[in-house]
Structure formats: C-alpha cells, structure tokens
Amino acid sequence: MTELSPTNVTPLVANNTDPDALLAFCKASADQLRLDILRVLNRDSYGVLELCSIFDTKQSGMSHHLKILANAGLVKTRREGNTIFYRRANRNNNSELTALQQALHQVIDKQPNCEQLQDKIEQVQHNRAANSENFFAENADSFRQQQEQIAAYELYGPNAIEMIGRCFGNQRHPKVLEVGPGEGAFLAELSPRFQQVYALDNSQKMLDKATVFAEQSGLSNINFIQGDTKDPQLDNLHADCAVVNMVLHHTPSPADIFFDLAKLLRKDGQLFVTDLCSHDQEWVKESCGDLWLGFAPEDLTQWAAAAGFKTGENIYLAQRNGFRVQIRQFVKI
Numbered sequence: 001m002t003e004l005s006p007t008n009v010t011p012l013v014a015n016n017t018d019p020d021a022l023l024a025f026c027k028a029s030a031d032q033l034r035l036d037i038l039r040v041l042n043r044d045s046y047g048v049l050e051l052c053s054i055f056d057t058k059q060s061g062m063s064h065h066l067k068i069l070a071n072a073g074l075v076k077t078r079r080e081g082n083t084i085f086y087r088r089a090n091r092n093n094n095s096e097l098t099a100l101q102q103a104l105h106q107v108i109d110k111q112p113n114c115e116q117l118q119d120k121i122e123q124v125q126h127n128r129a130a131n132s133e134n135f136f137a138e139n140a141d142s143f144r145q146q147q148e149q150i151a152a153y154e155l156y157g158p159n160a161i162e163m164i165g166r167c168f169g170n171q172r173h174p175k176v177l178e179v180g181p182g183e184g185a186f187l188a189e190l191s192p193r194f195q196q197v198y199a200l201d202n203s204q205k206m207l208d209k210a211t212v213f214a215e216q217s218g219l220s221n222i223n224f225i226q227g228d229t230k231d232p233q234l235d236n237l238h239a240d241c242a243v244v245n246m247v248l249h250h251t252p253s254p255a256d257i258f259f260d261l262a263k264l265l266r267k268d269g270q271l272f273v274t275d276l277c278s279h280d281q282e283w284v285k286e287s288c289g290d291l292w293l294g295f296a297p298e299d300l301t302q303w304a305a306a307a308g309f310k311t312g313e314n315i316y317l318a319q320r321n322g323f324r325v326q327i328r329q330f331v332k333i
Contacts, residue, residue, distance in 0.1 A: 128252035135289030184213030
C-alpha cells in the first residue's frame with residue numbers, strides 16, 4: 001500500500017489560500033440542500049422560482065441559499081431580460097479553490113437525484129417545452145418573417161453548408177439528422193450530400209411545412225419524425241452528422257441536446273450548431289418564442305466537451321441589427 005506523504009499527494013488547496021474564501025466555500029458546501037442545488041445546476045440554468053418549484057422551497061429561503069453559493073464562487077448568474085438564471089460555476093472566483101471545487105463536483109455528480117426531485121426537474125423542463133411548442137403552434141405561418149428580424153436564413157445558411165462541405169468533402173455519407181428543420185430550406189442542402197436525411201421537430205405544424213417543402217422540391221430521401229432528441233424512434237441511429245440551426249435558443253435544456261446527440265452520432269460523427277451569441281434584446285422572447293437570449297461561445301464549447309465532443313471550426317457573423325451568429329463544428333471523440 002502506497003504511503004501518503006506531502007511529496008506524493010497533490011494538494012487541493014494552496015498554502016496561501018485566502019482563509020475567508022476557504023471558510024465561505026466550506027460553509028456553502030456544508031448543507032445538503034445547497035449540495036442538491038449544485039447537482040441540479042450541473043448542466044442546466046434555472047431561475048429562482050423554478051428552483052423553488054423543484055425543491056419545494058419558499059423564494060426567500062432559496063434566495064438565501066443561492067447568495068451563500070454565489071459568495072463562495074460556486075454558482076454564477078446570467079440575466080435573461082427581467083429574470084436571473086443560476087448556473088454552476090466550474091471555476092472558483094478564488095483560483096486557488098478551483099481544484100477543491102472540481103473535486104466537490106465529481107463527488108456530488110455521482111449521487112443520483114431521488115425520483116421525486118427528478119420528476120420536478122422534468123416538470124420544469126416540460127413547462128418550458130410547452131411554452132415553446134405553443135408559440136410555434138400559434139405562429140407557424142409567420143415564424144419565418146419573425147425569425148428574419150433576428151437572422152435571416154440567407155445570412156447563415158450558405159456559411160453553414162459551406163462548413164459542412166469542407167468537413168465532409170464530396171463523398172456522400174449515409175445519415176444526417178437535422179434538429180428543428182423549420183420550413184425545410186436546409187433539407188434541400190443536406191439531401192444531395194447524404195443518403196438518408198432525418199428531420200426531427202416537436203412541432204407538427206412546422207414539420208408539416210417542411211414536408212410540403214420537401215415534396216415540392218422533389219426531396220425523396222427525407223424521413224420526418226415528430227419528437228425531440230430523446231425520442232425512441234432515433235435509437236440506434238448512428239448518424240454521420242447532426243445539424244442544429246437556430247434551435248438551441250428555443251430549447252428547454254440546451255446542454256441536454258449535446259448529450260442526446262452524442263448518443264445518436266457514430267464515433268467521429270460531426271455536429272454543426274448555428275445559433276445566436278449572447279445578446280440583450282428581450283423582445284425576441286415574445287416575438288420569436290425564444291427561451292434564451294443567445295449563448296456565449298464558451299458555453300457551447302463547455303457543453304460539447306462535457307458530452308464528449310472536441311471543438312472544430314468556428315465562424316462568427318455580425319448582423320447589422322446588433323445580433324451575432326456563431327456557426328460551430330464539434331466532433332464526437
């Protein structure tokens with residue numbers, strides 16, 4: 001048995017660590033509810049009221065716990081209009097505590113959520129998804145015009161397909177999955193490049209529009225599926241490529257998309273994501289049904305890495321209306 005000594009043990013805390021910062025960290029992590037909150041915030045962001053619903057806690061109590069976690073550098077905030085969302089911080093404000101923080105994450109992530117807690121998390125996700133689905137059900141006929149206020153397909157579509165062409169070359173590969181095909185314009189680009197194209201959308205009205213477009217365009221290799229990325233119809237798909245164009249900001253849990261698609265892609269399969277960078281134009285939530293005000297590029301990189309992808313090419317497009325679009329390539333390791 002190896003004897004542990006100062007020479008063969010890597011310290012998690014440096015000798016010169018700020019004692020107040022260490023005390024705040026220990027205080028924050030010495031409470032079961034706060035540990036449960038950190039585990040729930042592993043991959044997703046939640047507002048205070050959503051966390052109150054998940055943990056059946058009054059808002060004043062939840063705010064108190066979140067303040068303690070924030071003071072210890074264990075959570076970070078992001079404002080989405082009038083709502084503040086909380087996420088778990090992977091690095092501590094005091095860099096000397098980062099190793100200790102990451103060790104804490106590894107331990108708590110091994111503990112599964114109890115069935116009751118998991119049910120409440122899924123209910124929050126369901127509520128988010130329902131809001132998005134209701135928007136598309138009511139606005140399917142006008143969605144394209146609304147979307148063009150932010151970023152027209154003509155501005156990002158050619159760049160996205162050009163990136164796919166560079167990465168896949170001229171060879172026609174077996175399978176591609178497009179999540180959220182909208183009215184189907186990108187399907188016309190994917191159809192000649194892949195033998196089978198799977199078009200997945202949880203909105204039947206939007207899927208109907210894409211179906212009509214495919215029929216009118218003579219696209220005979222499209223398989224339309226109503227559902228989300230967890231749909232059992234996609235089991236054992238082993239796709240060569242997955243495409244997610246301007247969809248993540250409508251998705252209840254964007255991080256989950258990366259994990260779901262990692263299961264659906266073969267090894268070395270490629271994921272292409274086009275979406276908005278972070279912005280502060282809150283009107284898009286009501287006008288375009290957006291759940292999120294874009295994403296920082298490092299968020300997509302972090303989610304992809306956690307799901308087993310490495311980052312490939314990146315393109316950033318600045319729009320004259322103040323929005324910025326990111327086109328990203330990720331490769332399954």
